Amino acid sequence: MVHVVSETGGRKGKDYCILYNPQWAHLPHDLGKASLLQLRDWTASVLCSPPDLPAKGFSNQIPLVARGNCTFYEKVRLAQGGGARGLLIVSKETLVPPGGNKTQYDEIGIPVALLSHKDMLDIFKSFGRAVRVALYAPGEPMLDYNMVIIFVMAVGTVALGGYWAGSRDVRKRCMKHKRDDGPEKQEDEAVDVTPVMICVFVVMCCSMLVLLYYFYDQLVYVIIGIFCLSSSTGLYSCLSPLVQRLPLGRCRVPNNSLPYFHKRPRVSMLLLALLCLAVSVVWGVFRNEDQWAWILQDALGVAFCLYMLKTIRLPTFKSGNSIMVEVATGPSDSATHEKLPMVLKVPRLNASPLALCDRPFSLLGFGDILVPGLLAAYCHRFDIQVQSSRVYFVACTVAYGIGLLVTFMALALMQRGQPALLYLVPCTLVTSCALALWRRELGMFWTGSGFAKDVPQSPWAPPSADDPQPQKDSDTSLPRPPPGEELAKCPPPPEQPPEVSVPEETGAGAPPQEPVSPVGCTPEPTSLVGASA
The missing domain is CATH 3.50.30.30 (Glucose Oxidase; domain 1)
Incomplete structure (x- = not known):
């Protein structure tokens, strides 16, 4: 200095x-x-x-x-x-x-x-x-207080996204019979990750990195525009469940023949869409304001990550390959001095002179949240499948937090930026596999939806026309929930008559009864989420 x-x-x-x-x-x-x-x-x-x-x-x-x-x-x-x-x-x-x-x-x-x-x-x-x-050359602190904020945002996003993805998938299993005839879609469809999708994703990322290397000053504005659109969509997806519960703005637009509006969406949802778009536009205009624009970027980034974790789904554990996409911060000799927005950024909170000499922000890429977050979401769905009281989900989330702390320690010791996935991926993968091995469920955890094709029908499920005989006790290897427990998780739709109910008492000496369920909302054979019926 x-x-x-x-x-x-x-x-x-x-x-x-x-x-x-x-x-x-x-x-x-x-x-x-x-x-x-x-x-x-x-x-x-x-x-x-x-x-x-x-x-x-x-x-x-x-x-x-x-x-x-x-x-x-x-x-x-x-x-x-x-x-x-x-x-x-x-x-x-x-x-x-x-x-x-x-x-x-x-x-x-x-x-x-x-x-x-x-x-x-x-x-x-x-x-x-x-x-x-x-x-003079003042000494640098090993870590900045902003690491606490980044830790809370990253772990909170992974935990909330994984929990939301698993709960949403269970809801969809119970509401599978409902048709999308209403003016609004009940839920967005999830997208399963396939090997072909992974290959296409890697090719696209590598091509984009090469193009950014040679044409950064032109393509950076394309990336900023894509971020504005995708983050506003993610913010809308996160806020829409809350707005739908509000008692205000329940009226709908009049009948019309306009695209999308012919479904007569609620006025409150239109206002929410305009608000989300306005927030992303405000960030796009003032993105280089170091005093406060980072707050909008982090909010939009967290919403984008939550939306991706809710939408993208790992059907099997073996498809969750580690794909690290480096988020370029922009060359120092760039004519535009623009930065790619695909990171969480928090300004330095101490009085370090590094704020003058180097980047005044600490950064964490979206990939460092999304890649482990997909595994956390998979663990939550697997917990619900095997009824393990969310031990996989909690263990994976804790392992992610430990991996992030290890990343911060490496950052402090080496005093240079660290590839966070180098520490996050081993922590989450080893923890999840070790837990599955300890519980003797590694085969089920690994094969995912492929295991569901071989899972026999549980004895308490209603017999089908093709297989009228009940399943024998020796034919199943999964833990059996008490009779009526799965049915309790599948509430009848509101339009059905209230007199439809589930039998409450079954005993060892009681004759077998077929549970009554509205509009075909019957308990399904035990299978991993994402399996084909």
């Missing part, structure tokens, strides 16, 4: 980022131990030869020179010979650490650092030409 103050007093000093190499000379970690020296504006020269030196040298000054025409060593050797106490090199290009070799490092005893041209203009505009500067 370079701390700048005006020689004439006035406004408070200000810090600017510089990039230096500690092998030239060490800087004090405390600003109080750094010497305030006069800054000499010598940017009209590149300081590459002795004639570039001023007549009286740089006695107890820190010269500010232009970058180019010679090596860093040649510049700093001339500055040191002229009596300078340090050297700042102004760069219009990307800042890089000023390098040299061991012999040059031993010869030079003053610090040399690079300052951006934009910061130089701000210094002279804010403080004038007569300024004093102090060079």
